[in-house]
Amino acid sequence: MPLVQQTTSVPVSVDKDKCIAAKGCTVCVDVCPLDVLAINGVDGVAYMRYDECWYCMPCETDCPTGAVTVSIPYLLR
Amino acid sequence: MSGSTAVTHVVETDVLVIGGGTAGPMAAIKAKERQPDLRVVLMEKANVKRSGAISMGMDGLNNAVIPGHSTPEQYVREITIANDGIVDQGPVMAYANRSFEMIQYLDGLGVKFARGPTGDYDVRKVHHMGTYVLPMPEGHNVKKLLYRTLRRLRVNIINRYMATRLLTAQEGRIAGVIGINTRTSEFVVIRAKAVVLACGAAGRLGLPASGYLFGTYENPTNCGDGHAMAFHAGAALANLECFQINPLIKDYNGPACAYVTGPLGGYTANARGSRFLECDYWSGQMMLEFHRELESGAGPVFLKLDHLAEETISTVETILHTNERPSRGRFHTGRGTNYRTHMVEMHVSEIGFCSGHSASGVFVDEHARTTVPGLHAAGDLANVPHNYMLGAFVNGAFGGESAADFSADVGFGVLDRDFIRHEQERVLAATTRTDGVSPREVEYKIRRLVNDYLQPPKVTRKMELALDRLSEIRDDLEHLVAGDSHELMRALEVHSILDCAEMAARASLFRTESRWGLYHHRVDHPETDNDAWFCHSLMEKASDGSMVSRKQPIAPYLFAVADAERQSFRNVRVRPAAQGD
Amino acid sequence: MPLFDEGPRLSALLGALGSDDVERRRVALMELADLADPAAEREVRAALGDPAPQVREAAIGALVEINGPAYAADFVAALEDDAEPVRQAAAAALAECGATAAPLLTGRIAHPDALVRDAALRALTKLRNPHALAPALAALAADPDSGVRKSAATMLGWLKAPDAVPGLIAACRDLAPEVRRAAVGALTFVRDQRAQKAATIALSDPDWQVREAAAELLGRIGLRDALPLVSAMGDPYWQVRAKAAEALGKIRRPEAIAVIGEALDHPVSNLRKCATAALGEIAHPDALPYLAAHRDDPDPDVRKLNRWAIARVKDAEVS
Numbered sequence: 001m002p003l004v005q006q007t008t009s010v011p012v013s014v015d016k017d018k019c020i021a022a023k024g025c026t027v028c029v030d031v032c033p034l035d036v037l038a039i040n041g042v043d044g045v046a047y048m049r050y051d052e053c054w055y056c057m058p059c060e061t062d063c064p065t066g067a068v069t070v071s072i073p074y075l076l077r
Numbered sequence: 078m079s080g081s082t083a084v085t086h087v088v089e090t091d092v093l094v095i096g097g098g099t100a101g102p103m104a105a106i107k108a109k110e111r112q113p114d115l116r117v118v119l120m121e122k123a124n125v126k127r128s129g130a131i132s133m134g135m136d137g138l139n140n141a142v143i144p145g146h147s148t149p150e151q152y153v154r155e156i157t158i159a160n161d162g163i164v165d166q167g168p169v170m171a172y173a174n175r176s177f178e179m180i181q182y183l184d185g186l187g188v189k190f191a192r193g194p195t196g197d198y199d200v201r202k203v204h205h206m207g208t209y210v211l212p213m214p215e216g217h218n219v220k221k222l223l224y225r226t227l228r229r230l231r232v233n234i235i236n237r238y239m240a241t242r243l244l245t246a247q248e249g250r251i252a253g254v255i256g257i258n259t260r261t262s263e264f265v266v267i268r269a270k271a272v273v274l275a276c277g278a279a280g281r282l283g284l285p286a287s288g289y290l291f292g293t294y295e296n297p298t299n300c301g302d303g304h305a306m307a308f309h310a311g312a313a314l315a316n317l318e319c320f321q322i323n324p325l326i327k328d329y330n331g332p333a334c335a336y337v338t339g340p341l342g343g344y345t346a347n348a349r350g351s352r353f354l355e356c357d358y359w360s361g362q363m364m365l366e367f368h369r370e371l372e373s374g375a376g377p378v379f380l381k382l383d384h385l386a387e388e389t390i391s392t393v394e395t396i397l398h399t400n401e402r403p404s405r406g407r408f409h410t411g412r413g414t415n416y417r418t419h420m421v422e423m424h425v426s427e428i429g430f431c432s433g434h435s436a437s438g439v440f441v442d443e444h445a446r447t448t449v450p451g452l453h454a455a456g457d458l459a460n461v462p463h464n465y466m467l468g469a470f471v472n473g474a475f476g477g478e479s480a481a482d483f484s485a486d487v488g489f490g491v492l493d494r495d496f497i498r499h500e501q502e503r504v505l506a507a508t509t510r511t512d513g514v515s516p517r518e519v520e521y522k523i524r525r526l527v528n529d530y531l532q533p534p535k536v537t538r539k540m541e542l543a544l545d546r547l548s549e550i551r552d553d554l555e556h557l558v559a560g561d562s563h564e565l566m567r568a569l570e571v572h573s574i575l576d577c578a579e580m581a582a583r584a585s586l587f588r589t590e591s592r593w594g595l596y597h598h599r600v601d602h603p604e605t606d607n608d609a610w611f612c613h614s615l616m617e618k619a620s621d622g623s624m625v626s627r628k629q630p631i632a633p634y635l636f637a638v639a640d641a642e643r644q645s646f647r648n649v650r651v652r653p654a655a656q657g658d
Numbered sequence: 659m660p661l662f663d664e665g666p667r668l669s670a671l672l673g674a675l676g677s678d679d680v681e682r683r684r685v686a687l688m689e690l691a692d693l694a695d696p697a698a699e700r701e702v703r704a705a706l707g708d709p710a711p712q713v714r715e716a717a718i719g720a721l722v723e724i725n726g727p728a729y730a731a732d733f734v735a736a737l738e739d740d741a742e743p744v745r746q747a748a749a750a751a752l753a754e755c756g757a758t759a760a761p762l763l764t765g766r767i768a769h770p771d772a773l774v775r776d777a778a779l780r781a782l783t784k785l786r787n788p789h790a791l792a793p794a795l796a797a798l799a800a801d802p803d804s805g806v807r808k809s810a811a812t813m814l815g816w817l818k819a820p821d822a823v824p825g826l827i828a829a830c831r832d833l834a835p836e837v838r839r840a841a842v843g844a845l846t847f848v849r850d851q852r853a854q855k856a857a858t859i860a861l862s863d864p865d866w867q868v869r870e871a872a873a874e875l876l877g878r879i880g881l882r883d884a885l886p887l888v889s890a891m892g893d894p895y896w897q898v899r900a901k902a903a904e905a906l907g908k909i910r911r912p913e914a915i916a917v918i919g920e921a922l923d924h925p926v927s928n929l930r931k932c933a934t935a936a937l938g939e940i941a942h943p944d945a946l947p948y949l950a951a952h953r954d955d956p957d958p959d960v961r962k963l964n965r966w967a968i969a970r971v972k973d974a975e976v977s
Contacts (some may be wrong), residue, residue, distance in 0.1 A: 031127035194843030651881035
């Protein structure tokens with residue numbers, strides 16, 4: 001069958017002003033058990049790339065600058 | 078890409094541990110402590126720093142056998158009864174004998190356990206008879222301490238590589254593993270003299286009530302690929318029909334009651350605020366009562382804390398909202414739920430395979446040895462019942478030590494080149510298509526069918542229908558499309574999820590009786606039949622690749638459990654809640 | 659085996675320590691913590707003198723991972739840092755250093771910074787270091803910070819030192835309830851009249867958690883004077899009554915049966931449970947009417963204990 005891309009909300013947000021991924025930091029990407037975070041090649045900021053979050057929070061807890069916020073996925077609220 | 082041109086790293090090691098969560102790191106640590114010049118590799122699908130069931134720590138030990146509070150014999154009896162007798166007591170006794178030593182070892186690493194005012198362990202009572210609960214109000218740093226220990230011992234860590242198949246040599250013994258990088262799709266072939274498999278529960282089997290694929294009780298990385306790999310390597314898996322089903326907060330995947338709030342005065346209640354369980358300790362019988370209350374006019378079921386004092390509730394919040402499930406506070410805030418004024422709605426979890434809370438998994442002996450020579454298994458994946466975190470550590474230690482000893486006596490098994498080539502083709506197949514179905518869709522469909530047809534109470538005809546539907550989906554695996562390496566990981570996980578779903582259905586059909594309360598409650602075989610079914614059921618791969626089950630006798634008990642004792646316990650548990658409570 | 663060769667990563671990180679960019683230096687130290695390679699020791703220790711506090715903090719984190727106890731003296735020096743996050747990190751690092759840090763910490767119980775004093779006490783508590791007795795007693799008596807006094811009381815409980823008893827008894831009258839609670843708990847190791855007297859007074863404490871601790875203490879020291887506990891069965895907090903009932907069960911005083919029996923009608927089942935269990939422990943015929951009247955308690959857990967308690971009373975009658 002043919003395939004399409006669809007819009008979806010994701011629970012992890014990153015504060016661009018605080019994120020230091022451009023300085024080499026990969027903490028949130030490293031600690032995510034589901035490997036759903038990535039660093040944007042354009043602005044050098046971490047973001048949630050796949051809608052597969054367990055809201056377990058190491059990305060938020062371990063972020064050295066407090067840039068990451070995990071909220072509860074919409075389906076669970 | 079095709080199998081023959083894929084980048085493949087080749088690694089040789091004495092001991093290979095697959096899975097860097099709880100049991101795996103301890104296996105690697107103990108293998109290295111046993112034999113410091115041994116080469117030990119720890120392979121992990123995520124990153125060992127924050128992987129597995131305890132990625133954010135743990136709020137307590139549920140099965141600590143501590144001198145002065147309980148004895149190994151008492152513990153073995155209790156676990157035997159709690160599992161309706163289907164237990165090889167040897168591995169349980171081995172665990173119980175080493176439990177306290179492991180607590181002290183973890184304490185030495187810096188893990189913080191609750192202490193009373195004079196510094197003694199603050200052990201609490203939750204179980205029916207003994208006292209086994211040791212809280213860890215500051216248990217958030219367990220993974221960090223394990224990781225530090227692995228680094229100091231120079232264990233070689235391979236993160237972000239997903240094992241896809243175990244490799245066996247001609248004579249059936251273990252030879253290593255093949256895996257793939259979840260970001261680059263590079264292969265690794267690891268030749269090992271001995272292997273410890275510690276891939277955790279099969280937690281992506283059922284669909285959570287929320288419908289969110291990743292809102293599972295278990296860390297969703299634990300999708301059952303360990304169970305599937307063990308099966309394909311020829312290992313026997315025991316009692317898979319004894320599902321894990323846990324009481325959880327409705328729509329949120331956090332546990333609630335017995336271990337954290339119980340000792341502080343909280344309990345499970347029905348809609349009237351009345352207790353209806355004899356004991357909040359998780360067991361199949363407890364879940365059956367929970368399920369009945371949920372479905373009755375007295376339901377749904379709640380966690381009740383609103384009778385507790387402010388100071389106690391603050392303590393509960395501090396523990397529950399910082400350790401195992403720290404997003405819980407946000408979930409409650411979002412719904413306006415306050416423990417002080419509201420009871421918290423609860424529900425049953427999706428099904429899974431997890432010996433941490435039940436008795437299913439790869440069949441092992443007291444040295445964590447599986448039925449495949451050189452292959453060990455530990456943690457939620459192996460069948461030592463009611464393992465919990467401490468069991469994962471202790472059995473991981475047994476596995477690591479036994480693997481170290483095994484590797485000292487043997488050379489490497491000869492690799493089967495054809496098998497590796499075929500496996501590389503199987504793995505990469507989804508990347509060769511541009512048209513088909515996504516891993517997410519196939520996974521959703523399998524797990525929705527698991528809920529429809531396999532979630533207890535179990536019905537024979539429904540489970541047969543499940544097998545029909547699942548076999549149709551097996552054909553769909555040939556149409557999976559993976560757009561990148563990450564999706565390829567998910568596509569491969571779908572293979573494992575399907576294998577586990579089929580094993581769950583077949584194992585449940587095999588045991589034509591009811592046992593373990595809700596875990597294996599068969600509506601059309603409602604009685605427990607000790608004459609025919611006082612035995613393990615073992616599932617193995619037949620020579621034609623199909624799943625076959627057989628009965629395996631229970632090893633002679635070390636401690637006899639009188640019928641009366643078993644029956645009295647059961648009567649207490651099954652006694653229905655008094656009407657009008 | 660290229661998968662495990664971390665040499666290139668190490669040299670890149672050491673290079674990044676020389677960057678002009680504060681965040682790059684900090685990130686490099688976080689990575690060096692992950693690597694935990696002793697070969698980076700010199701450069702990481704040098705970073706303790708970095709102008710940026712977040713870099714100094716990250717350097718402490720890296721040293722902890724490389725080999726914490728070996729750098730206890732560095733951490734003690736960092737306790738004097740201008741930036742509080744660095745002092746916090748140093749205190750946390752010292753708490754993980756074990757016995758090597760003990761002599762360095764004992765002298766810090768009188769440090770001008772309350773954070774340091776508290777960290778020193780907490781780290782020494784685990785070590786049960788007898789040299790810490792005198793400074794801890796001094797802190798318990800006179801430290802202006804209630805958190806420090808609480809940590810001092812806790813440490814004295816762990817030490818189980820007879821010399822600490824007068825100080826702990828005095829602390830049962832501390833102005834801060836958390837200190838009184840810790841002091842009452844710490845007396846658990848004492849088995850004589852002095853602890854009984856202190857606990858009896860604490861049963862009238864304005865804070866219910868102190869009263870709860872006092873009831874628990876009386877159960878643990880196991881002296882046979884039931885009177886204070888009988889009065890505690892009239893406490894306005896059911897939590898205190900539950901502990902008092904447990905304690906009365908442990909010392910098995912039949913004269914307490916009537917007050918315990920009254921608790922069987924309380925709406926909170928946790929209290930009914932403790933009271934029922936206590937009557938079973940006491941195992942005296944006088945308890946039978948109370949137990950018989952509550953056979954049909956709405957809580958199954960209480961009913962189970964009721965059956966057990968009645969059986970115990972009957973067994974006691976027979977023998």
